[in-house]
Amino acid sequence: MRRASLVIVAIVAGLAAGVRPAAAQQVTDTATLNATFGGLARLTFSSSSVSFPDADPDTVPNIPASQGPLTITAKARTSPNGAVTLTVQASDDLRSGVNTIPASRITWTTTGSGFVNGTLSAASPQLVATWMDSGVRTGTQTFFFRNLWSYVTGIYTLTMTFTLSAA
Amino acid sequence: MNKAVWTGIAALGVVVSMASPAQAQATASGSLSVTATVAAKAKLTLSAASITFPDADPDVTPSITAAGVDVDVKARSSAAGSVTLTVLASGDLASGGNSIPIGNLTWTSSGSGFQNGTSNKTTAQTVGTWTGSGNPNGTQTYALANSWSYVTGTYTVTLNYTLTAP
Numbered sequence: 166m167r168r169a170s171l172v173i174v175a176i177v178a179g180l181a182a183g184v185r186p187a188a189a190q191q192v193t194d195t196a197t198l199n200a201t202f203g204g205l206a207r208l209t210f211s212s213s214s215v216s217f218p219d220a221d222p223d224t225v226p227n228i229p230a231s232q233g234p235l236t237i238t239a240k241a242r243t244s245p246n247g248a249v250t251l252t253v254q255a256s257d258d259l260r261s262g263v264n265t266i267p268a269s270r271i272t273w274t275t276t277g278s279g280f281v282n283g284t285l286s287a288a289s290p291q292l293v294a295t296w297m298d299s300g301v302r303t304g305t306q307t308f309f310f311r312n313l314w315s316y317v318t319g320i321y322t323l324t325m326t327f328t329l330s331a332a
Numbered sequence: 333m334n335k336a337v338w339t340g341i342a343a344l345g346v347v348v349s350m351a352s353p354a355q356a357q358a359t360a361s362g363s364l365s366v367t368a369t370v371a372a373k374a375k376l377t378l379s380a381a382s383i384t385f386p387d388a389d390p391d392v393t394p395s396i397t398a399a400g401v402d403v404d405v406k407a408r409s410s411a412a413g414s415v416t417l418t419v420l421a422s423g424d425l426a427s428g429g430n431s432i433p434i435g436n437l438t439w440t441s442s443g444s445g446f447q448n449g450t451s452n453k454t455t456a457q458t459v460g461t462w463t464g465s466g467n468p469n470g471t472q473t474y475a476l477a478n479s480w481s482y483v484t485g486t487y488t489v490t491l492n493y494t495l496t497a498p
Contacts, residue, residue: 204358215364219371223406228368235364242358259368264411271366310368314467317411321368331358 202242208251208329211236215325217310227272227309234276234305241331242299249297249331252290253283256326261319268323270311277304290328299331370408374497376417377404383474390478400473403446407497408465415463415497418456419449422492425476427485434489436477443470456494465497 212235217228241249255268271285273293279302280294296302379402388396407415425432437451439459445468446460462468 206358206360208360208362210362210364213364215366217366217368219369219373221373221375223375255366259366261370266368266370308366314373314406314408315465316370316408317465318370318372318408318413319410321370323366325364325366327362327364329360 204244204247204331205240205242206249206329206331207240208327209238210327215308217308220312222312222314226312228312230308230310234307236303236305237277237280237293237327238301238303239294239296239329240301241296241329243331246297247299247332248295249299249302249329250292251294251327251329253285253293253325253327254290255285255287256324257287259321259323261317261321264317264319264321266316266321270313271308272311273306273308275304275306277302280304280306285325287323293327372410372413372497373406373408374415374495375406376493376495377406378402378493379404385474385476388478390480394478395475396478398474398476400471402469402471403441403443403459404467404469405460405462405495406467407462407495409497411464413464413498414461415466415495416461417459417493417495419451419459420456420492420494421451421453422490423453425487425489427483427487430483430485430487432476432482432487436479437474437489438477439472439474441470441472444468446470446472451489451491459493 212232215230215232215235218231220228237251239249239251243249258268259266259270268285268287272283273285274282275293277294279296281292283291283293285291293306294302294304380399383398383401385396385398403417405415405417409415421434421437424434425437434451434453438449440448441459443460445462447458449457449459451457459472460468460470
C-alpha cells in the first residue's frame with residue numbers, strides 16, 4: 166500500500182514538473198494569456214463652474230461664459246461598436262430666490278469630433294456628444310446665455326450634471 | 333494531455349472576455365455650477381433729437397402741435413421695482429431776453445404706462461411708470477399754447493428725460 170502511494174505521488178510530481186521522457190523530443194505548447202477589460206468611463210472638465218456676467222441685451226444678446234470654451238475629456242471602454250454618449254441636464258431652471266429664468270436660455274456650441282450643439286433643459290438630458298467604441302475624446306463646449314430685458318434682476322444659479330455612458 | 337488542459341483554459345478565457353463587457357454599463361458623471369448675473373439696467377430711446385413748432389395764427393391754431401416722438405423704454409429691475417420716466421425742462425422757452433412760460437408746453441401720450449402732462453422747469457414731471465423689467469414704448473405729442481401776447485422770435489428750451497429702474 167505504501168509502495169503504491171509512492172508511485173502515484175511520483176507520477177503526479179513528474180507530470181506537474183513537465184518531465185519529459187529520457188529520449189528528448191521537441192514539444193510545443195500554447196499558452197493563452199487572458200486579460201479582461203470591463204466597461205469603464207471617466208469624465209474630466211477644464212473648469213468646475215460656468216458664469217455669465219451682466220451685459221446690455223441690445224449690444225450682447227447672447228452672453229458667452231466668462232471661462233471661455235470648456236474643455237471636456239471623455240474616456241470610455243466599451244464593447245466593439247458599443248455606443249458612448251455624453252449628456253447634460255440642468256438641476257432646475259436658473260433661480261434667484263423666487264424668480265426664475267428657463268434653463269433653455271442657456272445654449273452651447275461645440276468643437277471636436279462627435280460633439281453636438283444644443284440647448285440646456287431641466288426636464289430631460291440633452292446630448293452633448295456621441296461616439297462608437299472605446300477611446301479618449303476631447304472637445305470643447307462654449308456656453309451662451311440669452312440676454313433679455315425682461316429678466317428680473319438677481320444672481321441666478323443652477324447645476325449642470327454631465328453623464329458619460331459606455332454601453 | 334498537458335496541451336489539452338491548456339486548450340481548455342484558453343477556450344474558457346475567450347468566452348469570459350467576450351461576455352464581460354456586454355454585461356457592464358459603465359457611467360461617469362460630473363457637475364458644473366452655473367451663475368448668471370442680471371443687474372439693473374435702463375435704456376431710453378427717443379425717435380427725434382428735437383421737436384419744432386411752426387408759426388401759426390393764434391385764432392386759427394390756439395395750440396400748435398408738433399410731430400409725435402416715439403419713446404422706447406427698456407428697463408431691468410427687481411420684480412416689484414417701479415420704473416419711472418420723467419422729463420424736466422431746462423427753463424422757460426427763451427429767445428434772447430424774451431421768454432414763454434414752460435407751462436405752455438404740454439403733451440399727450442399713447443402707450444401702456446404713459447401719461448399726459450405739462451412741462452415744468454423746477455420739478456421733473458412723470459411721463460410714464462411701469463412695474464418690473466420690460467420694454468414698454470409709446471408716443472409723446474407736444475403742444476404749445478399759441479398766444480397773441482408772445483414777442484416774436486425763435487424760442488428754445490431743452491427737455492431732459494430721466495429713466496429710472498431700481
